[in-house]
Amino acid sequence: MQPIPAYPHHFTPAALNVQFQVHFVGADGTVVELPDTPLVAGTCGTWVLTLRNLERDLPRGAVITLIRQNIQIAYRLQMDRPHGRDYCTLETDSQARLRLLVGRSAVNLLSVLVEDGIWRRGESCVIRLGDRRQGGAGAEVFWSTTTATFLLAVDPTGSGHFWGVASNPLTFQVVAHHQPARFQLLGPTVAACGEPFTLHLAAFDRNRNLVDRFTGAVTFRPQPGVTGLPASYRFTPQDGGLALLENVRVHRPGVYRLAGVAENGLAVTSNPIVVQEAPACRVYWGDVHAHGWGDSTMYLMFNRTDKLDPLARHRQGRTVGRFDFACPAAMSMDPERREEVWDAYRAACAATDEPGVYVPFLAYEAHPTAGDRQVIFRDYADEPLPLPMRAPMEEVDAAYGQREDVLLQVHIGGDPPRWDRYRPDRERLLEICSGFGCAEWLLQRALRLGYRPAICGASDLHLGLMGAPRAVETFRGRFGQKFPMRQRDAAYGSGPVTAILAPELNRNALWAGLVSGQTYATSGARLYLDVRANGQPPGSEVKLASTLQLAVACHACAPLDRVDLIVGEYCVRSWEPHSLDFRLDLTLAAGQLPGSWLYLRLHQVDGEYAWSSPIWLEHPGPLPSPGNLPRWNAQETLDLGAFGENAATPHLADLQRYLSVEEDPTQFHHLTPVDVLELSMGRCALFYCTWSAAHLPMSIRWFFEFEIPKIRYDLGWRDYGAFDEFEYGPRLMAAQAEGR
Template sequence: MDTTPDGRQGKSESWVREWVGWSELAPAGNVEAGAWGTWELTYHVGRYGVDDGGTIVLSRRFASDWAKPQTDAPGEPHYASVRTSGSASLRVRWDPKSNVRPWQQGLAIDVFDSYLAEGDTVTIVLGDRSGGGAGTRAQTFCEKNFRFRLFVDCFGSNRFIEAADTPSFSIDPGNPARLVIHGPTEQTPDETSWMQVKLEDIWGNPCHGIDAQVSLTTEGGICEGLPGTVQFSHDESAVFRLENLRWEPGKWGRIRGDAGGDIPPAYSNYVHAMEKTHRWRPFWGDLHGQSEETVGTNTVDDYFAFARDMAGAQFSCHQGNDFQVTKDTWSAIRAATKKYNEPGRFVTFLGIEWSAVTGMGGDRNVMYLGDDGPLHRTSHWQLDDWTDQETDRYPLDALYDALDGRRDVTLVPHIGGRRASLDYHHAELERVMEIYSSWGRFEWFVEQALEKGWRVGITAGSDGHKGRPGASYPGAAIFGVYGGYACIYATELTRESLWEAILARRVYATTGKKIHLSFSAGDHFMGEEFESTDPPLFKVRAVGECGIESIELKRASQTVCSYRPKDATAQNTNWFRVSWSGARIHQRNRQTHWHGGLRVDKGKIEEPRNWQVDNLEEGVQSTDEQSIRWLSRTTGDADGVEFRLSGGDGATLFFETDIVSFEVKIDDIGAVPYVVEAGGVRQQVEVQRISRAPGNPHTNVTFDVDESNFHDGWNPYFVRLMQEDGALAWSSPIFVKKAKK
């Protein structure tokens, strides 16, 4: 249900075809996600013609990562050519702001030195190979109804009408490249458990129509009801949910899967089979993303169905930009939210993204407990119907006033394209804030809020626009990282129980992995606040999907202590990690380009590999015995490389990028990172030795700390955990106020 205007003013398709013209695409038919090829779109000019000074724009959606065309180098990838049968000359340019959101991205073709007449054609070749180029890459994520929309300004007036016969096709998943297995992280004594097994293509799309078999075994405990194999067939999605599993009580177990061929074995998250029922249980989901009704992909029904069936999420919320939400769209969102809510299986929340200019409050996700709630937009900026404009609430203080005193609504400050302002805060309405999403990692955002005295919990989500909530791969453009996950400690999987937990800040965030994390101080759990005359004793229990590299106890932005269980085995190895992280600015266009490399003057670099690189088109590009070259962009997150250096005693490592360059003696590098600051927003480079010991002996860690130096006033303590693969988790804080004796 795309609400973007087509400029036709209600004129029929036949009228548009006759007067404005029409388009056709070759080859026609569906396209495999991420496939390389050549596509030729031909525009047939209508009776109006196109005047000298007119423009034709081939538009695609904001979220699409179909490779950006270039028009300067015929022998290079993604070359686009344009020709006409008419007498006019054509000037081609890529314009990321050529149309109305969400169809901003476009190839603009200016007509000059003559005109185009009825019957003339304009042919656009995407991925033109005639000059020796490799073609171009299609969009990397699936879409049921992908469209190239052709808009024409026939009279040079800057008013565009969409041509007839817009090409439409589906983008389908490719062949299996990855096996994914996951499920809950705890099993109660009186319930059975479940696991999801799925095959994904190289871009993270769940496969379909694959004849494949996956063998399953357990590690760490017996799992009754687990079949030895799962069989996928040609007439179904390669996603299977195993039900009625029962793990051996008291054990931490996981499942190993083997799909054979070139697909690497996969391991599930660990599951703790509880011997007794605890007060709260962890539930996993994604509370942030949107669909094609605003700026995302596929419908709101598809959105919730993917979260439940393809991602295996246990809860979800849709968050469309408010200034695009029509009355009909709001009705559709409410209906889908109600339809997919199934207590005990999959819980949905109604939501809308209040999307203001940062200075007026910035982005806040609005979530409702019930099936309905007031729709207070920031504005009607992209709507035709302004009859209910009086319901708008702007700036943020006006929204606070409208919702003040309600316990059935909550706001979640976050950073997407625009960022939330920390100059506004409502302590009762804003109980948690987002530290991470597909847009990047924003630890500074949460830490600044805590330094300002906010008592908020920490969550994460995908903010996905690609129709994959709960499994939001970044693709190849715009978004920098895999989407985040929220874990909520609640009594049961219902709206009411999850809602109570969110308001109580009993929630933590991860960068998409199901890392088990428990954080307490005596009888007080994450999210709670209490006063104490004695120093608090904190306990952390963490179980990673792979080895845990570090656990930090933080008080707002200060690191109180750090526990690094693998440092002893890493200190004298000849394995190294060089990583870089941070963002250019706090605002939009924050990505830092780290394109460059490293080299050594002695020794031999062996087994170089990417570390934490999310974009398949980035990472290591070339290597030799003494150098590694890469492409990399970060948006608060970290990318890096790992390698073994043989015969490197006394060597010097040279790091060379446009952001920062430096040299360091290899003999001076230990397990604790050597850090070089690089300006911007926490831009830095780390060089360290790492352990490659097999078996991941530090997946299950208990960490205690007696914090004797807590300050007067409220102290916000939280945990930051990092696995050896770079995945992160952050607990919500425990707020401790130092009381006078």
């Protein structure tokens, strides 16, 4: 039985005298009393909630419900597996029979029902979330820093209406771990010789929160032709983990990667900076789909905190992420506060609009049943209040679909586009990578339907930090939501970005780059990518004669281990450069191009992906036959039995134990250790298996360095989004529901 809903529709603030105290017991025995002491993000332990009834006797049918805001406790609290994570118990000194109700982590987190007898004045109960006393894994403090709130609500008679208690709200802080796990050093992707620019240097913890108390130093390696870069920089408490190093210059053309080392031994390396005499085109970075204050569905961004304020979101993007543009928006505006929320985002755009430095865009997220869209407006000053978030797709399309100053961005999740329910005339911007993971299948589906979108990468950020690098976010993946699993797997709560190619940093130039398709997307790496077909950039239409000249230049942030050229639905060429820099000049006969579009997929050894927006090919006649070319998502034939022992083997027992406790281990066939990967978001053990009765190829990333290891599933040996979610997800979910 799920918790009994109290908030928001059946809740009245009041001052009932039911006390509640909360503390968190870490796995090491450390006790953190809330709200006096902050919790460290990602800590493993047990939430202990003590409720004491000092109001009056509560009869059978009375209910106490705990409400959470701006924090998530678990994906699914449970009471039937003591050895599993997020196991919950209740103990009481009362003679009444109290029943604990838990389930999916909605805003109404849990309820205590007086099932029989009377819970008398003066009696108490203790609830443990993540009870570890019987060998369970415990619970995990939310991964991202936040100002979190608990409310206690009491229905004294079982009437269905709840009143608040005198001690509401209990507001507490979740803070970063003190130890930096990664440094980010960002400069411009393209710069002119001798022009000054600012480097943004930031220290992040294991969950990619700013280590705001960091006071260590970073020492930089001098490079010829570079001036203004200090020999070292020591962070101060006032920096809050972020420093801006101004007036750096590079005086000679070339590709530069500025480098240094932190006191704890971590390497610090900038993105590649391509320096040219007189750049005709620049690369501008931003996040076109992220969220701040305004969440009436998940209640993760419900309260307008210092972190989630619309103005703060833009400032985070500019300073932490060195964004040139961004579109933070409400995810699900409270129907009763729509004007207040909308005006706050418009005001934030006005306050941060600085052509040449940063360009903010106004947006909101629409949630029609035909699939979610991020609605992005070119201009903000006079844009009226948008449609309600649940307006049907027909209304959204009628209002915005044909406006040249509005983009309806197709995105991956919660709900990807249901083109079988409603098919707009055009889809001009499509998210290929987000916090949910990679979804090249979505691009291919759109292309087969005849759409010609530019592609983008976007964080779909919830409570994370705008501009932070890719983080492993618990309970964000597709398994458990779109594919059958008991626990929802992890995904990546920040990181993915969009690059726009434009001659200058202003609103009209950026918009022109977006709508014309002169973009590329990455999962987080700020690499340089230039793709030309017969001299034309992405978004162009190329009329084919006898041959096509393809020119590619890529300067990566980590060595490229694979580059794939996709033409139509086929992989025409693949390269394994194993280098930071990749150049290609290739002549292809028209008969070697079996499709009406081409794009590149690139993969770095640190797990980061990039894709170019499509170039459109106009053939003089019918499409050539693909012959024996592999499809864009062809899976290599692997003999899983041939893998010997390797660096991942020591982690196999832990993974098997997890699957036996949390999932149905019989669904994971031929579970095979492959390697330990050093990814941008952390170290993980990679496993392959075939999954479900369909024996689909699956890769599993077991992030073992967290206090509670995090798990990520992807269909396919590689994780670029090879399998169509609509083709497999509903069928497998239905089979699970039917017990097959």
